[in-house]
Amino acid sequence: MAKSIDVSDLSIYYGKFCAVQGVSLTIEPRSVTAFIGPSGCGKSSVLRTLNRMHEVVPGAWSSGKVLLDGEDIYSPSVDPVNVRRAIGMVFQKPNPFPTMSIYDNVAAGLKLQGRRPRRELDEIVERSLRAANLWEEVKDRLERPGAGLSGGQQQRLCIARAIAVEPEVLLMDEPCSALDPISTLAIEDLIEQLKEHYTIVIVTHNMQQAARVSDRTGFFNLAGVGQPGRLIEIDNTQRIFSNPAEKATEDYISGRFG
Amino acid sequence: MSDEQPPIEEVLATLAPAPAPLSTGRSVRPGDRIFAVLSGGASLTLLLIIALIAAFLLYRSIPAVRADTTNFLTTSAWFPDSTPSTFGIAALAWGTLLSSLIALVLAVPVAVGTALFIAHFAPRRLAQPLAYLVDLLAAVPSVIYGLWGLFFLVPQMVGLQTWLADHLGWFPLFSVGSGSTFKQTMLNAGVVLAVMILPIISAVTREVFLQVPRDHVEAAQALGATRWEVIRLAVLPFGRPGIISASMLGLGRALGETVAIALVLSTNYVISWKILEPGGNTFAANIALQYGYAADLGTNALIASGLVLFVITLVVNIVARGVIARRREFAGAAG
Structure with a gap:
């Protein structure tokens, strides 16, 4: 569990439009890396290239290298389905399967990997829900629909679903932007705990959140409308928020932007 | 940034016109009322017609x-004008339900498969013309299907049905007496x-599959x-109510289909499982063929x-609604 990611000279395109250009970065195992930057700077696109989810958008493609513990996930012999099994993802809007119960939602990924005895499934579902700090709230209603939970609970359900398959890496695309402050705090606490076992990359619009949860922070920016986004700098979170190397980063985090 | 900014009230005043008075003397706008009467009247008319x-039907029956x-x-024979x-x-109910059931069993898997292919597998350049073609098939009049069935399909089906009777004749459905043609x-x-209900089922399920969030x-x-x-995880569960509705729509058409059946079937009043006879x-x-005499x-x-037939169609629709509603809490947005 928990692998490192090496990105070198990654560019992302939608058709002919170059959305992100020349991103290189390294993500250590068992760390939290936050991507921050203004809307449209390509931070979500970069996140989605890390588990080959960006290519499900028609016309999207990329160049450059993404290595998972040294293995190129874009090598022609690699099946994107396997990449996504190894690198889990949590989305901006909580998206439990609406027709499934809480239990089946957590077990959904496991069932894709083949049949398991019910007892083993029970164990993994409980462990995942506990790891997502949701077990106490739902243990008496596992057969109820997952869509009946509150927004914050749904998002923790999605996290439980993602970690049930024990991925190497967990990607989170603005996981708290649709949640209230209390649910946000619950997710942030959870990220802190999950860090012990997983490599986590989180995209956030909330700079306090990046400062609170991450070990390293990458700042993305774009020169103007129609220009590709770029990684301006990536460094220890403390350094980014106290003494960044680039002026653009300082302007952005201090709110003096543009 | 400029140093001399005008006070915020002045800026706002240039942006928004003076607000309209809240009270207009009426609590309902005339447009809303007219629309309510029109749409309400339309639905009332529909109910009244039904x-x-x-x-x-009741009065004449x-x-x-x-x-x-x-x-x-419970009687099969049909001699209303004889004495007694x-x-x-x-026999009519049996034949209606059996033929429609055969049609559903054959059409639904093919229709759902076609819809899935168009909505989620076919490359875009192929999906568009295919979808258009299916929609076109839905518009072909039933008498055309009947003629096609009579002059093309029936001769073509002899081989298949002979094979079924020879190899699966032990199964009651496919057993035949001697000398079936x-x-x-x-x-x-x-x-x-x-074939007639396939396009409509496919068109409706395709639309549902395309709406999967x-x-x-x-x-x-x-x-x-x-x-x-x-x-399996996302598309079919979301589309399930749509598949059921589409099937019921197709079933409704199959139950009421007149011309094609009158052309293809050699009618008599028997109740039999043997679909190859x-x-x-x-x-x-029966109504179409007997009415003249x-x-x-x-x-x-x-x-x-x-x-x-009217009652059967009604019951089929109510049952379908029930099936769809039964799992409603699992069906969509947060409750």
């Missing part, structure tokens, strides 16, 4: 059922009906689901059978 149809000397529901008048809808059989009628699909993809698994009849085909009581008897 009620009138039911009342008409009662004399026929009264004159019937046998049980109207003996007729019943048992394999021509005007229930299976042929079912196949023609299947992207986050459901991405949720499955992010778990490492293959294409088929995405369909000629014979059987349906409500609609029927005397007063015969006409009323046909209308009585129409009433039964």
Whole structure:
């Protein structure tokens, strides 16, 4: 569990439009890396290239290298389905399967990997829900629909679903932007705990959140409308928020932007 | 940034016009009221028409059922104009349900498969013309399907049905007495009906499959689901009520189909499982074929059978609604 990611000279395109250009970065195992930057700077696109989810958008493609513990996930012999099994993802809007119960939602990924005895499934579902700090709230209603939970609970359900398959890496695309402050705090606490076992990359619009949860922070920016986004700098979170190397980063985090 | 900014009130004043007074003396706008009356009236008219149809059918049926000397529901024979008048809808109901059931069993898997292919597998350049073609098929008049069935399909089906009777004849459905011609059989009628209802089922399910929210699909993809698994996890569960509604729509069309059945089936009033033997009849085909010869009581008897068809269609729709509603809490947005 928990692998490192090496990105070198990654560019992302939608058709002919170059959305992100020349991103290189390294993500250590068992760390939290936050991507921050203004809307449209390509931070979500970069996140989605890390588990080959960006290519499900028609016309999207990329160049450059993404290595998972040294293995190129874009090598022609690699099946994107396997990449996504190894690198889990949590989305901006909580998206439990609406027709499934809480239990089946957590077990959904496991069932894709083949049949398991019910007892083993029970164990993994409980462990995942506990790891997502949701077990106490739902243990008496596992057969109820997952869509009946509150927004914050749904998002923790999605996290439980993602970690049930024990991925190497967990990607989170603005996981708290649709949640209230209390649910946000619950997710942030959870990220802190999950860090012990997983490599986590989180995209956030909330700079306090990046400062609170991450070990390293990458700042993305774009020169103007129609220009590709770029990684301006990536460094220890403390350094980014106290003494960044680039002026653009300082302007952005201090709110003096543009 | 400029140093001399005007006070915020002045800026706002240039942006927004003076607010309209809240009270206009009326609490309902006339446009809203007119629209409410129009749309309400339209739906009331619809209900009224259905009620009138039911009342008409009932009014004309009662004399026929009264004159019937046998049980109207359990008798197979159809001699309303003879004395004593003996007729019943048992064989008609049987034939109607059996042929429609065959049609559904054959059409739904193909229709859902076609819809899935168009909505989630076909490359875009192929999907558009294919979808258009399916929609076009839905618009072909039923008499065309009937003629096609009679002159093309029926001769083509002889081989297949002979094979079925030879190899699967031990199965009651496919057993035949000696000397079946394999021509005007229930299976042929079912196949023609299947072809007729396929486009409508496919078109409706395709629309539903296209509306599967992207986050459901991405949720499955992010778990490492293959294409088929995405369909199983996200597309089919979301589309299930749509598949049921579409099937019921198709079933409704199959139950009421007249011309194609009248052309393909050699009608008689028997109740039989043997779908490879000629014979059987349906409500609609019986009405179409008998109407010209029927005397007063015969006409009323046909209308009585129409009433039964009306009720069956109604029940089918209610059952379908029930199936869809049963799992509603699992069906969509947060409750």
